[in-house]
Amino acid sequence: MEEALYWMWFQQVFGVGTRRAEEVLSRVGHPRKLYEMDRINLARLGIFSQKELSLLGNTTLDQARKNAAEARRLGFEILTPEDLKYPNLLKNIYSCPLVLYVEGELPDLSQQLPIAMVGTRNFTEYGKRVGKTLSGDLARAGAVVVSGLAVGIDAICHAGAIAGGGKTVAVLGCGLDVDYPRQNSDLHRLISQNGAVISEYPPGTPPNPGHFPCRNRIISGLSKGVVVVEAGERSGSLITAGLALSQDRDVFAVPGRIEEPNSKGTHKLIQQGAKLTACAQDVLEEYLYSGYAFHLPQQPAPERKSKERPPTINQKTQPAARPPEYLNPPQLSIYKLLEQGPRSAEQIAQEGRMPVAKVLSTLTELEIYGAVTALPGGRYSL
Secondary structure, eight states, X not given: OHHHHHHXXXXXXXXXXXXXXXXXXXXXXXXXXXXXXXXXXXXXXXXXXXXXXXXXXXXXXXXXXXXXXHHHHHTOEEEOTTSTTSOHHHHTSTTOOSOXXXXXXXXXXXXXXXXXXXXXXXXXXXXXXXXXXXXXXXXXXXXXXXXXXXXXHXXXXXXXXXXXXXXXXXXXXXXXXSOXXXXXXXXXXHHXXXXXXXXXXXXXXXXXXXXXXXXXXXXXXXXXXXXXOSOOTTOTHHHHHHHXXXXXXXXXXOOOOXXXXXXXXXXXXXXXXXXXXXXXXXHHGGGTTSSOOOOOOOOOOOOOOOOOOOOOTTSOOOOOOOOOXXXXXXXXXHHHHHTXXXXXXXXXXXXXXXXXXXXXXXXXXXXXXXXXXXXXXTEEEO
């Protein structure tokens, strides 16, 4: 932990994800060496401005110790580039994170294939379906799904990986203890139980807008490839795809309808050379000889025509599927009501004795998880 304090101090002086930090490290070698220099020797290096010399001389380890103590209190692990558990893939990117706070258990990304999945917040039904299927199939094959826990495609892909029984990693643009986005708080908890939630920002850091483009370099840097599921022409997902290319990562894009605005970004990526991706195998086959432990999904057997008639009303049918284990109490309550048949939000609110606003927000969560489906006429079903 003592060595980690110097990395935390260095990050405090030079900022998160800055090129300047990378330049100074390449000259000095280790933050501790810099910390132990007096002002005269710092000036003799000839690489610091007066403002930097003042910061270096006046910044102590006090704040780093406070951040470390708070992280320990909250149960977060702290990793620096010196730690064995720090991902090797991140060490090789420009402006690699100097400090990583980890909630949960970070998978061994040198053994398990990490694939990032990103996309728009304003997803279509098609994007939701594709994101859930792709992430679930990748997870079942043994890949780790990496994303940013944002509302929309990010959340769908995290939930799909968990539903597929696999591991997933979320990269935040704020402190791990900050409840953001609020509607994904339950998903945050599930990810930490089925992988890890990570951030380079210390506990308590708010989600400032400038943090998110910066964190995107970690999403792509952690991964061998980035799959863009659905993205408009100005989607932030295209930033992640650009970062992936600069980091020598593969880029995959899911095609969509030509008249759909959310397909314009992915189609542009395909025109520029991204691999057109229609299923998990399109991604996995690129890494068959990479040394990662995964298996290709089995192709479904061709359907056989059956002469059997559909069951009559008196015949026994298969029992209903059990509710997913990851549902919280409000979600489970609504799920059980929908087991009895399709219902509107108003009907659910009346039967479940819940406020309509709470029902609508919970139905949205269940839709993201793929547990319920919206029907025409404002009704919902399993």
